[in-house]
Structures are given as C-alpha cells and as structure tokens.
Amino acid sequence: xxxxxxxxxxxxxxxxxxxxxxxxxxxxxxxxxxxxxxxxxxxxxxxxxxxxxxxxxxxxxxxxxxxxxxxxxxxxxxxxxxxxxxxxxxxxxxxxxxxxxxxxxxxxxxxxx
Amino acid sequence: xxxxxxxxxxxxxxxxxxxxxxxxxxxxxxxxxxxxxxxxxxxxxxxxxxxxxxxxxxxxxxxxxxxxxxxxxxxxxxxxxxxxxxxxxxxxxxxxxxxxxxxxxxxxxxxxxxxxxxxxxxxxxxxxxxxxxxxxxxxxxxxxxxxxxxxxxxxxxxxxxxxxxxxxxxxxxxxxxxxxxxxxxxxxxxxxxxxxxxxxxxxxxxxxxxxxxxxxxxxxxxxxxxxxxxxxxxxxxxxxxxxxxxxxxxxxxxxxxxxxxxxxxxxxxxxxxxxxxxxxxxxxxxxxxxxxxxxxxxxxxxxxxxxxxxxxxxxxxxxxxxxxxxxxxxxxxxxxxxxxxxxxxxxxxxxxxxxxxxxxxxxxxxxxxxxxxxxxxxxxxxxxxxxxxxxxxxxxxxxxxxxxxxxxxxxxxxxxxxxxxxxxxxxxxxxxxxxxxxxxxxxxxxxxxxxxxxxxxxxxxxxxxxxxxxxxxxxxxxxxxxxxxxxxxxxxxxxxxxxxxxxxxxxxxxxxxxxxxxxxxxxxxxxxxxxxxxxxxxxxxxxxxxxxxxxxxxxxxxxxxxxxxxxxxxxxxxxxxxxxxxxxxxxxxxxxxxxxxxxxxxxxxxxxxxxxxxxxxxxxxxxxxxxxxxxxxxxxxxxxxxxxxxxxxxxxxxxxxxxxxxxxxxxxxxxxxxxxxxxxxxxxxxxxxxxxxxxxxxxxxxxxx
Numbered sequence: 161x162x163x164x165x166x167x168x169x170x171x172x173x174x175x176x177x178x179x180x181x182x183x184x185x186x187x188x189x190x191x192x193x194x195x196x197x198x199x200x201x202x203x204x205x206x207x208x209x210x211x212x213x214x215x216x217x218x219x220x221x222x223x224x225x226x227x228x229x230x231x232x233x234x235x236x237x238x239x240x241x242x243x244x245x246x247x248x249x250x251x252x253x254x255x256x257x258x259x260x261x262x263x264x265x266x267x268x269x270x271x272x273x
Numbered sequence: 274x275x276x277x278x279x280x281x282x283x284x285x286x287x288x289x290x291x292x293x294x295x296x297x298x299x300x301x302x303x304x305x306x307x308x309x310x311x312x313x314x315x316x317x318x319x320x321x322x323x324x325x326x327x328x329x330x331x332x333x334x335x336x337x338x339x340x341x342x343x344x345x346x347x348x349x350x351x352x353x354x355x356x357x358x359x360x361x362x363x364x365x366x367x368x369x370x371x372x373x374x375x376x377x378x379x380x381x382x383x384x385x386x387x388x389x390x391x392x393x394x395x396x397x398x399x400x401x402x403x404x405x406x407x408x409x410x411x412x413x414x415x416x417x418x419x420x421x422x423x424x425x426x427x428x429x430x431x432x433x434x435x436x437x438x439x440x441x442x443x444x445x446x447x448x449x450x451x452x453x454x455x456x457x458x459x460x461x462x463x464x465x466x467x468x469x470x471x472x473x474x475x476x477x478x479x480x481x482x483x484x485x486x487x488x489x490x491x492x493x494x495x496x497x498x499x500x501x502x503x504x505x506x507x508x509x510x511x512x513x514x515x516x517x518x519x520x521x522x523x524x525x526x527x528x529x530x531x532x533x534x535x536x537x538x539x540x541x542x543x544x545x546x547x548x549x550x551x552x553x554x555x556x557x558x559x560x561x562x563x564x565x566x567x568x569x570x571x572x573x574x575x576x577x578x579x580x581x582x583x584x585x586x587x588x589x590x591x592x593x594x595x596x597x598x599x600x601x602x603x604x605x606x607x608x609x610x611x612x613x614x615x616x617x618x619x620x621x622x623x624x625x626x627x628x629x630x631x632x633x634x635x636x637x638x639x640x641x642x643x644x645x646x647x648x649x650x651x652x653x654x655x656x657x658x659x660x661x662x663x664x665x666x667x668x669x670x671x672x673x674x675x676x677x678x679x680x681x682x683x684x685x686x687x688x689x690x691x692x693x694x695x696x697x698x699x700x701x702x703x704x705x706x707x708x709x710x711x712x713x714x715x716x717x718x719x720x721x722x723x724x725x726x727x728x729x730x731x732x733x734x735x736x737x738x739x740x741x742x743x744x745x746x747x748x749x750x751x752x753x754x755x756x757x758x759x760x761x762x763x764x765x766x767x768x769x770x771x772x773x774x775x776x777x778x779x780x781x782x783x784x785x786x787x788x789x790x791x792x793x794x795x796x797x798x799x800x801x802x803x804x805x806x807x808x809x810x811x812x813x814x815x816x817x818x819x820x821x822x823x824x825x826x827x828x829x830x831x832x833x834x835x836x837x838x839x840x841x842x843x844x845x846x847x848x849x850x851x852x853x854x855x856x857x858x859x860x861x862x863x864x865x866x867x868x869x870x871x872x873x874x875x876x877x878x879x880x881x882x883x884x885x886x887x888x889x890x891x892x893x894x895x896x897x898x899x900x901x902x903x904x905x906x907x908x909x910x911x912x913x914x915x916x917x918x919x920x921x922x923x924x925x926x927x928x929x930x931x932x933x934x935x936x937x938x939x940x941x942x943x944x945x946x947x948x949x950x951x952x953x954x955x956x957x958x959x960x961x962x963x964x965x966x967x968x969x970x971x972x973x974x975x976x977x978x
Contacts, residue, residue, distance in 0.1 A: 182345050184324060185412040215319040218285055219412040246295065246316065253288045 162190035166212065172270050174205040180212030183247070187213070188223025195227050195238075204236035207269050211242035221254045228259045237261070241269045289427050292320040296431055300438035306330070309442060310342035313435045314406065318344050321424050323408035324417065325388065329356050329363070330396070330404035330439075338363065338404060346409065350385045358402055366395050367402045372425035372432070377409065392420035394432035398440050406432055465538070465559040468545055469512065471552070473497045485559050487534040498557075504530050508540065515542040515555050526562070537562045595709020600657040601669045601747065602706070602726050603642065604733035605633070605676060605699045607650040613693050626650060629695055632683055636675045640668035645720050651733070658708040658721050666703055666750035670757060673699045673741040674781045681784055688871045689794045700732025702744040724769070731767040732776065741779040748777045786872060788837045792819075795844045802851045808925040810850050810857075819843040821906035828955040829902060838878060839899055842885035843906060858890040892948070901952035905960075911949060912960025916967050939975050943968065 164187040167178040175198050181187060195206055206227075224238075231238055239261040243251070251257050263269035296316055303309035310328045318326045327348070330341030338356040340348055358367050362380040366373060372394035377383045383391065388409035396404035406428065410417040420428075459466060465482030467475050475493050483490055486501060493501055502508045508529065511522050521543040529536045539560040547553045607613075607629070614622045633652060637644055641662075642654040654672065657665035676699065684694035704725030711720050728744060736742040742762070751757050758780040764773035799812050822843040826836045845865045849857030852864075862883035869879045881899065888900035893908070895901040910919040924938055933941070946968040951957045 182318070184322070184345075185414075186324075215315045217319045217322040217412060218288070219322055219414060222414060246319070249291060249295075250288060250319070253291060254284055 162186070162193075164190040165194060168194060171207075171266070173203075174207055174270055174273055175203050176207045176209060176266065178209040178212070183210070183213050183216040183220035183224075185217075185219045185223070188220040192223055192227050196230070199230065199234065199236065204231065204234050205273055206231070206236070206238045207263075207266070207273060208238070208240045209242050209266065210240055210244070210247060213247060214244045216247050216250050218250075218254065221250065221256055224256060224260070228256075232259075237273055239263055239269050239273050241266055289320050292316055293427070293430055293434070297434050300434060301441070303438065304442060304445070306439065306442050306446075307341065309435070309438055311344075313431060314342040314344045317406060317428060317431050318408060321392070321408055321420065321427060322412045323392070323420075324410040324412050325386075326406065326408045327351075327386075328396075328404060328406050331358075331402075341404060346386060346388075350387075351382070354382050354385070356382065362391075362393060363402075363405060366393055366405055370395055370397060370400075370402070372429040374420050374422070374425060376419075383407070389417055390419040392424055392428055394425070394428040396432055396436040396439055398436065398443075403436070403439065406435070463561075465561060466556065467493070468554055468556045469498055470554040473499065473512075473516070475501060476554070481561065482557075482559060485529060485531065485534075485536050485538060485561055487532040502531075511540065511542050512555055512557060515544055516552070519544040519552055529559070595707045595711065597705055597707050598658060599661060599703065600655055600706045600708065600721055600725070601666045601701060601703040601750075602721065602729035603652075603654040603656070603669045603673060603699060603701045604730045605652045605654075605673070605697050606733050608696045608698055608738040610650040610695075613695075616693075625692075625695070629683070632679055633676055636672055636679060639675070640672040642668065642672055643719075653726075653730075655708075655721050658706060659719070666701075666747055667754060669701050669703075670741070670743065670747070670751050670779060673701060673779065677739060677741065677781060678784050682787055682790060685787060685791060685872060686794045688868045689791065689798050691868075694871060696738030698733055698736030698738060699741045700729050700734070700736050700743070701741070701747050702726075702729035702732055703746040703750060704728070704744075727769060728767065728774070731769075732774075735765050735767070735776065736778075741781070742776050743779055745775040745777070783873075786874065788841065792840065792844055795841075795848070799844075799848060799851075803847075804850060804854075806929060807850065807854075809919070809923040810847050810854075810926065811922075814919075815844065815847055817909070818846060818903070818906045821909040822903055825902045825905055825909075825953055825955050826899075829898065829953055831899070831902070835899065838882055839885065839902055842882045842899075842903055845882070846886045846889050846903065846907065858887050862886045893952075895952055898953075905951050905953050905956040908949060908951075909956065909960065911946060911967065912951070912956070912962070912964035914963070916963075936975070936978050939971055939978065943971050943975060946971065 164179055164181050164183075165177060166180045167176075169176050169178075175195075177191060177194055179187065179191065183191075191208065198206070228238060230236075237260070240251070241263040242265075243262060248262060251262065261269075261272065263272055296313060299312065300309070303312065310330065314326045314328050317323065325345035326343070327340060327346060328342040329338035331337075332339055336358040338358065340351065356363055358364065361382060362373075362375055372392065375383075375391040375393055377386065377388045377391045380391075386409060390410050392408045392411075394406050395402050396406065408420065408424075408428065411420045411424065412418075459477070459479045462479065463481055465479065465485045467478040467482045470476050474495055474497055476495075478486075478490065478493050483493065486493060488501065498512050499509050502512075507524075507527060511524065514520070515522055521541065523539070523541040525539045527538050527540050529538055539562065541558045543556050543558075544552050545554040545556045617625070629650075630647065630652075634644055637652070637654050640656075641664075642656050643658070644652065645655050646653040654669070656669045676697065680695060680697060687694050702725050704723070706721035706723040706725050708721045709719070711722065732742045732744060743759070748759055752759070759777040760780055762776050762778055764775050766773045796812070796816075799815060803810070803812060819840055822839050823836060826839050831839065842865075845861055847857060847861065848864055849860030849862075853860040865883050865886060866879055869882065884896065885900050885903045888895045888904055889907045893904040895904045910916055913919075920942060924933065927933065946964065949964070951960055951964075
C-alpha cells in the first residue's frame with residue numbers, strides 16, 4: 161500500500177479507500193491501482209474517504225475520471241466523502257460530480273451509493 | 274460520452290481563476306505568516322499541477338532566505354543550505370522581479386531536491402524581494418514536464434496577491450511589536466505618565482502613575498481626568514490650561530491626595546500632537562518625590578551616613594578633586610569564593626553574597642567605617658576620610674575582629690544547612706591617601722586612592738582564611754590598647770615595594786560554640802526538611818525528646834556542659850529521617866559528624882553525641898549514662914498520660930507502609946511494652962507505674978478481642 165492510501169476496508173460490499181496527502185499523479189495512481197485490483201476480484205462499488213486530502217490537482221482528477229470510465233463498463237460506481245471545500249470545488253469545476261457522487265459521511269455514502 | 278470526460282482548457286482556466294479568487298478572498302483572514310504561506314503554496318501546487326513546492330522567505334535584516342513553507346518535498350536535503358538573495362536563481366529573480374521557468378539542475382542548491390523543472394515567482398515589498406515561491410515538476414499523464422508560460426503568469430498573479438497579504442501581516446506584527454515595546458518602556462519608567470485624549474479621557478497610563486493615583490487601572494482608563502483627580506483641583510486646572518493654550522506647564526512639590534494616599538510630586542503637563550501638529554490630547558508626567566527619600570536612605574545604607582550628611586550640608590564636596598590626608602583602609606575578601614560559586618546555582622550565589630554583605634556592612638557601620646566599594650566578593654572600607662578621628666585605626670581592627678567572629682556564627686547556620694562555610698581574609702593598612710570625589714560629572718564616587726590603599730589590598734591577599742593581617746603602621750596605632758594581641762609574621766614582599774613589609778597577624782578568640790543558636794538553626798533545618806508524611810517522627814516528637822532529655826539529665830545530676838551536648842544529640846537523633854528513614858540513626862550520626870567536624874568540635878564530643886544518636890536505635894542499647902538518658906527521653910511517652918495520642922500517631926505512620934488489624938496493633942504494643950525498660954532511675958520512678966497501667970489496659974483489650 162502506498163503512503164497515500166492509509167486504509168482499505170469493506171462496508172456492505174462497498175470498498176472504502178482512505179487517502180492522505182496530495183491527490184496528484186502519484187496519489188491518483190495509488191487509488192487506481194487499488195480500484196483495478198478490487199475490480200478484478202469482482203468489486204464494483206467504491207468510496208474514497210478524503211478526510212486526509214486537502215489538495216488535488218487536475219492530473220489527480222483525470223485519473224479519477226479514468227477510474228469512472230472503467231467502472232462504467234461494469235456498471236460500477238464511485239463516490240467520495242469528507243471532502244475539503246477546495247477539493248469539493250475542484251471536483252465540481254472539473255465536472256467530476258456529474259459522473260460520481262459526493263457525500264457528507266461514510267454512513268450516508270454507503271446508504272446512497 | 275468519453276469526450277464529456279476530457280478536462281478541457283476552459284475548465285482548467287476556470288479552476289485557476291476560482292483559485293486566484295479564493296486566495297484573494299482568504300488572504301486577509303490570515304494573521305500568521307506561516308499559515309498564509311502554507312495555504313498559498315498548497316493551492317498554487319494544486320492549481321498548477323506542480324508535484325511539490327517551496328516558499329523561501331526573508332530573514333529580518335539580512336540577504337538570506339529561509340524555508341517559510343514546503344509541500345510534498347523532502348526538505349531535509351536542503352538543511353544547512355544558505356539561500357542568498359544575491360546568489361543563484363534567487364539573484365536572477367531578484368533582478369528580473371517576474372516569474373521564471375527554470376531548469377532545476379542549473380541551480381546548485383535546488384538541484385539537491387532531485388526535481389527537474391521549476392517555476393519561481395517573487396514576493397515583493399514595494400521593490401524589495403522578500404521571498405520566492407518555487408513550484409517543482411509540472412505533472413501530466415505523460416510524466417513530468419516544464420511549466421508553461423501561462424503558468425508563470427498565474428503564479429505571478431498569486432505571488433502578487435500573496436505579497437500584499439504577507440506585507441500586511443508583517444506590518445501588523447511590526448505595529449504590535451512597536452506597541453509592546455512602547456508599553457514596556459512606558460511601564461518600566463519610574464516617572465508616572467498618563468495621556469488624555471481630546472475628550473479629556475485618560476487613554477494610557479503606566480504602572481508608576483497608577484501607584485501615585487492609587488486606583489485600579491480599570492477605574493482610571495476611559496474616565497475623564499476631572500473625575501480621577503476630583504479632589505486635586507490644582508492638577509485638573511493644569512491639564513485644562515494645557516488643553517486650552519497648548520503649552521507645557523511644570524510645577525514642583527505638588528501634594529496629591531488620591532484615594533487616601535498623599536504623594537508629593539513634580540508634575541509636567543504637555544500637549545500631545547499628531548503628525549500634522551494638531552493637538553490630540555495631553556501627556557502628564559508625575560515624578561514621585563518620595564522615591565528621592567528612599568534613594569537617600571539607600572545611599573546611606575551603602576556609603577555611610579557620615580558622608581551623606583556631609584554631602585547634604587556641603588555642596589562643595591560634590592566638586593571633583595581631592596585632598597591628601599591620613600586614613601586607614603580595610604580590605605576583606607572571601608577565600609575560594611569563585612570555586613565555591615561554581616558549585617552553586619546563580620540565585621544561591623547572589624543570596625549568599627547578600628546575606629554575607631548585610632552582616633558585614635552592619636559591622637562596618639557600627640565602627641563608623643565608610644563602605645567604599647564592593648568588588649565581587651571583596652569589600653573596601655575607609656576609616657578617617659573625609660573626617661578623621663583618633664579611633665579610626667582602632668575601629669578598623671575592631672571591625673575586622675567582629676567580622677571574623679560573626680562569620681563563625683554565620684557559618685554555623687550554613688553548615689547545619691549543608692552549605693559550604695564562608696572564610697575571609699582581611700588586610701588593613703594606614704597611610705597617606707588622596708581622598709575626594711573621583712570620576713566624571715555623570716558619575717562620581719567618594720573614594721581614596723594611593724599607595725597606602727594598594728598596600729591594604731596586597732595585605733588582604735596575603736591573609737589566609739580566618740586571618741587579619743595588618744601593617745606595622747596599623748599596629749603602631751593600636752598596640753597600646755591591651756585588648757589587641759598580635760603575632761609577628763615574617764615580612765612579606767609585595768608587588769610595588771622594594772623592601773619586604775613588616776606585618777602582624779591580629780589574634781582573636783574564636784567564639785565558643787553557640788549551643789542555643791545551633792538548636793535554633795537545627796530546628797529550622799528540621800522544620801524545612803523533615804518529610805511531611807510522617808505522623809510520629811515529627812518536629813513535635815523531637816522537641817519533646819529535647820525537653821525530656823534536659824529534664825532527666827538535670828534529675829540525674831549531669832553537668833551543665835554535658836547537658837548541652839545531650840540536648841544537641843536529642844535535636845539530631847531523628848534528623849536521619851530526612852534522607853534514610855530505614856537507617857536514620859546511622860544517617861543522623863553521619864550528618865552530626867560532618868557538621869560538628871566542620872564547626873571544629875572536639876573529636877571526643879562528636880563521638881559522645883553520635884553514640885547517643887545510635888543508642889536510640891530500637892532495641893535501645895545505651896552504653897553509658899548519657900545514652901541511657903536520651904533513650905529514656907525518646908520513649909518517655911510510654912509511661913505518660915498522652916500515650917494513646919503518641920501510639921495513634923505511630924500507628925498512622927506504620928500504616929503508610931503496612932496496614933494492621935486492631936488486634937495486630939495491640940499485639941505489637943503489648944510485645945514492645947513488655948520488652949521495654951527505662952534505664953535511668955529518674956524515668957523508672959516517674960514512668961514505670963503508668964507504663965504498666967498502659968500495658969494492662971492493652972492486655973485487657975486483647976482478652977476482649
């Protein structure tokens with residue numbers, strides 16, 4: 161597990177990935193590696209707990225978009241919770257929120273995904 | 274569908290603008306530079322896809338920059354590097370004052386980051402470079418790349434905004450610092466100062482003014498001066514006049530009556546002007562003249578009443594210059610004080626010197642000496658200048674003897690408190706000196722100078738610890754007095770003299786050991802140091818043993834001189850509890866040996882006292898009559914009416930270590946009382962009957978149990 165991913169767990173058949181630090185090229189690759197590995201095992205629903213990620217760049221966002229595209233091929237879904245305001249704003253501007261969901265808490269995310 | 278997902282340039286531009294807007298909006302909300310810099314750096318990295326970043330910011334008053342913020346970078350590789358505004362890439366940006374795309378490998382310092390590409394922009398304060406923001410390695414899905422020109426424009430815009438915020442925070446910090454500085458200056462000056470605004474309200478006041486006005490600060494600030502100085506019409510008139518006429522007014526010796534306190538002050542009221550020279554209030558300064566009285570008394574403390582009175586009566590004495598006359602000079606110096614002070618805490622050094630000087634200066638003034646100087650741990654005292662008397666030299670010798678005698682008592686206290694004793698050497702000479710006020714107009718001191726002074730100082734150096742060395746000139750002046758005895762010493766060669774100097778050592782009797790003073794000091798030492806948790810081995814128990822020892826010893830017809838030693842042993846018999854309760858008798862005997870040796874007690878007496886302390890160890894084992902007395906005194910309560918109180922105290926103390934059932938405690942008491950015997954006839958007669966009653970009572974309680 162890279163330093164960017166601090167934990168991976170499952171809740172109600174949803175894989176929950178907790179991140180910490182800069183969601184850039186390196187951070188994005190770390191997330192995609194986990195998602196693709198879990199998809200290979202048949203998982204299709206993913207949540208990212210971004211409490212520890214206070215900043216994101218467009219490369220990180222573009223990797224998340226790549227993940228969304230792959231998930232759409234298997235009718236999968238991805239969502240995020242605990243977003244810092246600047247991260248939420250970036251996701252919104254980059255159009256990410258059109259194809260994935262943002263939630264307040266883990267409980268809400270699990271129920272809504 | 275896939276085209277919907279592409280992040281297009283428009284979205285990125287939108288994000289850049291939003292970020293710039295965010296930064297602009299948030300900048301004024303920061304009040305700490307470190308937080309501001311970190312926030313700017315993180316957002317810049319995010320919006321420009323930099324993989325990491327650094328902000329270097331100025332060190333005050335130098336050309337060096339330090340790391341003010343870092344993001345996603347190992348700064349340990351930069352540790353120890355000096356980023357100079359005039360060197361490397363920073364010097365380029367210092368000249369260009371605009372954002373630059375750089376190759377990191379071109380800069381010897383930044384290349385240590387292992388990054389490839391950089392984008393650097395300046396933080397400016399007007400035209401001066403105050404820092405730089407450096408972003409490293411632009412990220413893309415194809416890997417790392419140089420930054421674009423458009424990135425440079427964006428970073429320039431961010432850096433410009435950040436510079437404004439940075440300079441604002443610095444400005445606020447400087448204002449706060451200046452305010453604190455002004456407040457501290459204002460608070461520390463001894464003159465009372467307050468200011469009023471145009472409304473006549475007091476808006477600043479210092480500590481000294483509060484003391485004069487005798488009101489709480491809260492009751493002064495914000496109130497009109499006419500309210501605060503209600504009963505001092507003269508003051509309010511002065512301030513009003515200053516307000517109306519914008520003139521400075523000064524008055525002397527004004528009696529202020531403030532809230533029950535009368536203070537005589539010199540007062541000065543001046544108009545307070547702004548930069549445009551317009552009045553904005555008044556500033557009032559009040560000099561508390563009672564401080565002058567304090568000063569006078571302090572002056573008297575240190576330079577002899579005689580000189581002060583003469584100075585006050587005769588202004589001409591303040592003139593620089595001097596006259597030649599005969600005087601006697603005494604120097605004293607602590608032996609080995611430098612090495613002693615190396616083992617002491619600084620406050621202990623000061624405390625020791627203050628205690629020592631207080632004692633010595635009292636003696637000096639008793640014999641009309643003038644304390645000329647305190648030089649480190651040395652004292653210089655003059656007798657016979659400016660006015661001489663027939664007793665000057667006699668007084669100097671009497672001073673020296675009393676200084677040595679009093680020091681023995683002073684050391685008794687220090688030794689009991691396990692502090693090193695102070696030993697001094699004293700040298701006295703008499704001869705021609707030039708006396709007068711020597712120094713500059715700003716600072717002058719009444720003193721004496723000349724060869725005779727130097728010789729007195731040299732004699733002091735010759736004197737060993739406890740010695741008083743005088744020159745032949747001194748001895749000739751006092752030898753007719755029967756009270757002084759001297760020992761002729763081998764003439765000594767001193768610096769500056771061709772012929773060896775005839776010297777004598779003044780003999781004095783070491784005062785006898787002050788038993789009463791020692792008891793008092795040991796009691797204080799015990800009070801201060803005995804562990805608080807003990808309920809039986811307390812100062813009350815020790816005091817009781819002292820009283821009983823004396824009583825029994827008198828009944829047993831012991832000599833008075835020995836009774837003093839028995840009492841000393843009683844005071845010391847439980848002192849070991851301070852360090853080692855388990856072997857307190859042995860530890861107490863060690864302490865007694867150490868302090869009594871230091872006080873030059875005869876070995877035989879030390880042995881007698883430590884024997885008595887050791888004899889109190891349970892089971893008691895007295896080997897002589899005195900030891901029997903202290904043993905009986907130690908357990909005197911066994912046959913007394915207050916047995917229950919004492920045994921309860923003892924039980925509480927035992928239970929600090931081990932809990933006992935009531936039965937167990939009764940059994941312990943029974944065993945102890947059955948085994949115990951009083952050794953002296955006095956105690957047997959007085960206590961045995963009651964002790965047996967106590968034993969019977971305990972045995973009865975055991976039966977009932």
